[in-house]
Amino acid sequence: MTDEVPRRRGRPPAGGREAILAAALQLLRERGIARVTSREVAALAGVSEASVFYHYKDRTGLLQAVFEQGLEPLQALSSGGMLSGADLHDVLTRFADTLDEFLEQALPVMSAALSDTALRDVMAAYMTAQDLGPHRGVAALGDYLAAEQAAGRVRAGVDPHAAAMLFVGACYTRAAQRQMPARVNELPPLENIIRATEELLRPGPV
Amino acid sequence: MTDEVPRRRGRPPAGGREAILAAALQLLRERGIARVTSREVAALAGVSEASVFYHYKDRTGLLQAVFEQGLEPLQALSSGGMLSGADLHDVLTRFADTLDEFLEQALPVMSAALSDTALRDVMAAYMTAQDLGPHRGVAALGDYLAAEQAAGRVRAGVDPHAAAMLFVGACYTRAAQRQMPARVNELPPLENIIRATEELLRPGPV
DNA sequence: GTCTATAGGTTGATAGAC
DNA sequence: GTCTATCAACCTATAGAC
Numbered sequence: 405m406t407d408e409v410p411r412r413r414g415r416p417p418a419g420g421r422e423a424i425l426a427a428a429l430q431l432l433r434e435r436g437i438a439r440v441t442s443r444e445v446a447a448l449a450g451v452s453e454a455s456v457f458y459h460y461k462d463r464t465g466l467l468q469a470v471f472e473q474g475l476e477p478l479q480a481l482s483s484g485g486m487l488s489g490a491d492l493h494d495v496l497t498r499f500a501d502t503l504d505e506f507l508e509q510a511l512p513v514m515s516a517a518l519s520d521t522a523l524r525d526v527m528a529a530y531m532t533a534q535d536l537g538p539h540r541g542v543a544a545l546g547d548y549l550a551a552e553q554a555a556g557r558v559r560a561g562v563d564p565h566a567a568a569m570l571f572v573g574a575c576y577t578r579a580a581q582r583q584m585p586a587r588v589n590e591l592p593p594l595e596n597i598i599r600a601t602e603e604l605l606r607p608g609p610v
Numbered sequence: 611m612t613d614e615v616p617r618r619r620g621r622p623p624a625g626g627r628e629a630i631l632a633a634a635l636q637l638l639r640e641r642g643i644a645r646v647t648s649r650e651v652a653a654l655a656g657v658s659e660a661s662v663f664y665h666y667k668d669r670t671g672l673l674q675a676v677f678e679q680g681l682e683p684l685q686a687l688s689s690g691g692m693l694s695g696a697d698l699h700d701v702l703t704r705f706a707d708t709l710d711e712f713l714e715q716a717l718p719v720m721s722a723a724l725s726d727t728a729l730r731d732v733m734a735a736y737m738t739a740q741d742l743g744p745h746r747g748v749a750a751l752g753d754y755l756a757a758e759q760a761a762g763r764v765r766a767g768v769d770p771h772a773a774a775m776l777f778v779g780a781c782y783t784r785a786a787q788r789q790m791p792a793r794v795n796e797l798p799p800l801e802n803i804i805r806a807t808e809e810l811l812r813p814g815p816v
Numbered sequence: 817g818t819c820t821a822t823a824g825g826t827t828g829a830t831a832g833a834c
Numbered sequence: 835g836t837c838t839a840t841c842a843a844c845c846t847a848t849a850g851a852c
Contacts, residue, residue, distance in 0.1 A: 420817070438644070438726040442846060452819055457847060459817090518718065518789055519725040520644040528792045537795030538783055546798075559810075566806035569798045573779030577744055580786065583724055586734045589743030592752075592772045600772035604765075608814035626835070648828060658837055663829060665835090 421459045423449040428470045429513075437516035437523075440467070464526060467516075471527050474513030477506050478536055484544040490557060492605065495548065496598045500575050503541055504594075507579035515583065538576060542568045549605070559607045571601050627665045629655040634676045635719075643722035643729075646673070670732060673722075677733050680719030683712050684742055690750040696763060698811065701754065702804045706781050709747055710800075713785035721789065744782060748774045755811070765813045777807050 427449035431440045442463065446453040460466035486498040517527035531537055546565030552558040574597050581589055633655035637646045648669065652659040666672035692704040723733035737743055752771030758764040780803050787795060 418817085434727075436724060436726040436730065438729075441844080443844080451817095453846085454820080454848080455818060463846065512724065514790065515721040515724045518642060518721045520642040521640075523644075524642065524790065528790055531790065531792035532794045535794050537790075537792055538787055539795045539797050542797060562809050563798070563802050563806045566798045566802040567810070569783070569803055570776040570780050570807065570810075573781070573783040574776050575779070576786070577775070577779040577782040580782070581744055584720065584730065584734055584737065584743075586737035586743055588738045588741055589745045591745050591748060592769070592775045596769050596772040597775055600769045601776065603768050604773070604776075604810035624835090647826080649826080657835095659828085660830080660838085661836060669828065 420449070420451050420455050424451060424456055424459055424466070425469055425473060428466055429474055432470060432474070432516055433509075433512045437467075437519050440470070464522065467523060468526050468530070471513060471517060471530060475510055475531075475534075475536055477509055478540065481506050482540040482544060484548070487544060487548040490552070490555075492552070492557070492602050493598065496571065496601060499541075499545055500571075500594055500598065503572065503575045504579060507576065508582070511579055511583055538572060541572045544568075545572060556607065558605045562605070567601075567605060571597075626655070626657050626661050630657060630662055630665055630672070631675055631679060634672055635680055638676060638680070638722055639715075639718045642718075643673075643725050646676070646722075670728065673729060674732050674736070677719060677723060677736060681716055681737075681740075681742060683715055684746065687712050688746040688750060690754070693750060693754040696758070696761075698758070698763070698808050699804065702777065702807060705747075705751055706777075706800055706804065709778065709781045710785060713782065714788075717785055717789055744778060747778045750774075751778060762813065764811050768811070773807075773811060777803075 424445060428440055428445045431444055431448060442453045442456050445466070446456050449456075456466060460469060481502060486502050487495060489495055514527070517523045542565060546568035549558055549564035549568055553560065553562070553564055558564065575594075578591055578594065581591060630651060634646055634651045637650055637654060648659045648662045651672070652662050655662075662672060666675060687708060692708050693701060695701055720733070723729045748771060752774035755764055755770035755774055759766065759768070759770050764770065781800075784797055784800065787797060
């Protein structure tokens with residue numbers, strides 16, 4: 405242990421890389437990708453612009469890291485931990501809540517990549533490599549519904565993965581619309597969607 | 611009638627405004643909003659940069675016009691012309707096709723507005739003023755399903771607008787995923803979704 | 817790893833002639 | 835309405851000292 409060296413002030417030098425990434429992600433979500441500039445990122449992170457390029461090489465490198473970090477919570481989704489229990493209403497509610505939470509974080513990141521074809525290609529490559537996308541949620545819920553169908557708790561004769569797609573699609577669309585806050589555009593409340601899905605999947609009197 | 615004055619070459623001077631708008635929309639769809647710069651727009655439209663600002667005042671003004679033009683085909687959707695007939699399968703197919711076509715055009719425009727909060731506000735105001743959004747499609751299909759339900763051709767006890775939301779959501783999500791071409795991410799084919807929806811809505815044996 | 821300073825390029829926007 | 839010419843602002847990226 406040496407004497408305490410007076411730090412320059414503020415953030416410890418070691419956290420630079422993480423601070424830059426966090427700042428970039430925050431800027432992207434709060435103000436849009438057009439505002440994710442080296443200047444604003446550096447200012448928010450409390451470092452110099454040169455640090456940004458030192459750690460991430462160039463703007464594309466930084467945004468690639470932002471994409472990976474911003475999409476990381478998807479792992480929680482594909483684990484499918486919330487898909488247990490025999491009460492369809494509960495399962496759908498938990499699933500929708502988890503999906504909502506994820507999309508709230510991930511949708512701004514995903515749509516940001518569409519602002520430039522070069523960025524879109526970067527993100528598409530990452531999603532392909534990691535096998536990410538809405539199909540993960542559809543597959544997870546679809547598998548659950550298929551099992552329930554086999555157990556006789558879900559109406560027979562219905563493609564469980566297509567049914568899952570309907571439910572995931574509704575959640576996705578609601579989340580997407582929240583990104584564009586035109587308050588007039590009101591969609592049916594989540595509760596009605598869950599109830600309708602339940603009702604549609606309930607085994608009929610045979 | 612005076613003598614024929616030799617035109618400078620190429621496009622007639624009168625079409626400048628429209629050419630600029632068309633070029634901007636094309637650039638936005640093909641390369642992303644980050645490439646919709648005054649320079650590239652002017653070059654593609656075959657006019658000078660100054661013309662862009664003369665006609666649309668500033669970049670925001672141009673993009674506002676692009677948004678309005680890019681979302682205009684929504685009118686076809688809300689008219690609900692494709693929602694007639696008693697064969698649910700046909701109606702769903704026609705509806706999905708129309709929605710797909712619209713989203714193919716409109717989604718790149720809508721997501722572009724998310725790249726910057728200032729632009730997002732401009733588009734949100736326009737969508738609010740014109741009452742645009744996914745809720746239009748949901749309302750149109752929901753009303754149709756409600757009528758079919760009253761006629762006994764759709765299962766009773768199901769919220770028709772919530773059911774419409776499920777179907778519209780699936781179409782929307784498929785279209786959104788097409789924007790991010792990660793080929794691995796495969797969702798159930800449209801036909802399966804239509805069939806499942808049909809099956810779910812079919813009146814059960816009571 | 818972090819900084820200051822700066823190069824070099826692109827962009828939005830205006831002035832003024834035609 | 836359209837052009838050429840020009841600018842100030844901004845942005846990415848690098849060099850070199852510490």
